[in-house]
Amino acid sequence: MEHLSIGEFARTSGLTPKALRLYDELDLLRPDRVDPLTGYRWYAPAQLDRARLVARLRLIGMPLARIRAVASAPAGVAADQVRAYWRQVEADTASRRDIVASVVEHLRTKETIMQISGPTLTARSAWRLGQGARAAQQDALYAGGSLFVVADGFGPHGSPVPAGLAVDAFAAMDAPVGTTTGTTVDAPWTTADGDPAAALLAATAEASRAITAEAATLPDPHHFGTTVTAALLVGSTLFSAHVGDSRLWLVRDGRAERLTRDHTVVAALIEEGRLTEDEARSHEDRNLLNQALVPVGTGGHSDAGPDLATTEVRAGDRFVLTGDGVHAVLAADHLAALLTREGDPDAVGQEIADAVEAAGAPDNYALVVVDLDA
Numbered sequence: 096m097e098h099l100s101i102g103e104f105a106r107t108s109g110l111t112p113k114a115l116r117l118y119d120e121l122d123l124l125r126p127d128r129v130d131p132l133t134g135y136r137w138y139a140p141a142q143l144d145r146a147r148l149v150a151r152l153r154l155i156g157m158p159l160a161r162i163r164a165v166a167s168a169p170a171g172v173a174a175d176q177v178r179a180y181w182r183q184v185e186a187d188t189a190s191r192r193d194i195v196a197s198v199v200e201h202l203r204t205k206e207t208i209m210q211i212s213g214p215t216l217t218a219r220s221a222w223r224l225g226q227g228a229r230a231a232q233q234d235a236l237y238a239g240g241s242l243f244v245v246a247d248g249f250g251p252h253g254s255p256v257p258a259g260l261a262v263d264a265f266a267a268m269d270a271p272v273g274t275t276t277g278t279t280v281d282a283p284w285t286t287a288d289g290d291p292a293a294a295l296l297a298a299t300a301e302a303s304r305a306i307t308a309e310a311a312t313l314p315d316p317h318h319f320g321t322t323v324t325a326a327l328l329v330g331s332t333l334f335s336a337h338v339g340d341s342r343l344w345l346v347r348d349g350r351a352e353r354l355t356r357d358h359t360v361v362a363a364l365i366e367e368g369r370l371t372e373d374e375a376r377s378h379e380d381r382n383l384l385n386q387a388l389v390p391v392g393t394g395g396h397s398d399a400g401p402d403l404a405t406t407e408v409r410a411g412d413r414f415v416l417t418g419d420g421v422h423a424v425l426a427a428d429h430l431a432a433l434l435t436r437e438g439d440p441d442a443v444g445q446e447i448a449d450a451v452e453a454a455g456a457p458d459n460y461a462l463v464v465v466d467l468d469a
Contacts, residue, residue, distance in 0.1 A: 108146035221440035227456035248321035264302035295336035310390035320389035358386035420460030
């Protein structure tokens, strides 16, 4: 019988060698043969179905002990066990939802109106947008004086529409507002009574409405949507809104920190300790989104609102927005070195784009680099 080495078996099954060694120790997935001299593990091709099942069950967060029972049961019994597990997950989630509602209501009673203070910072920015090896460009971005947006769309036949709709909804925030007297006033969020977070939330809702309306013209609207990450600089405060797996980074004192969390299934499982970083990097569903801006009512993704956050920034800081065509292609340490590189935004942006192209640019890519001055 032909056998697969542990490395070959890991690549084919979507697990990692480290995970396979753990599953061997737990008697969850034993190798078919172990070399008596070297201890090297060999797997039979017939074991791939069990390995892939383990990988899928890990993705939904099932504990290892329950996976062992499911993987060892006849197919019909195993299906019943998976359904029973998921019913319990849904029941637990419903209970937590009630607790969340109570906590939110409690905190809202203590909410105070935020006063925007601190020195006014100015932004110098540069952007790069590349098509990569894709047949069409589905990414979009916006770089204004104080508002910056990156969106990574998906749609039929490489449609560029969803990301563009999202960017347009946010870009409208950055335009002066006309008045009946023919003069112009600042955008609403710059006024004394303005609420930048509320403005970002409203822009997200407008993007969702636009995407829903456009999808109504399509024969199949189910795979149509976009991620979006927006950053708005007001004074010395950076307000952000985020849905999906584009990212916002803060660079300070030579270090890069990610300010957003990916809305993917594997990212949630990593946070819960149910999946390791090594497992996530090689998992076949590592790019599966669980939140995105999609047509309302089509299902498949959460229609929850964006993650809203505020970050105090200062002169000398840099923030960078990237689509996953950048951070999914470049190794973490390589990207960190590029983000923290000395130079103006244009030079840094070009270096990042060059690195993506040198790595093959398998996807569309978008990035915005912003340096802050007093």
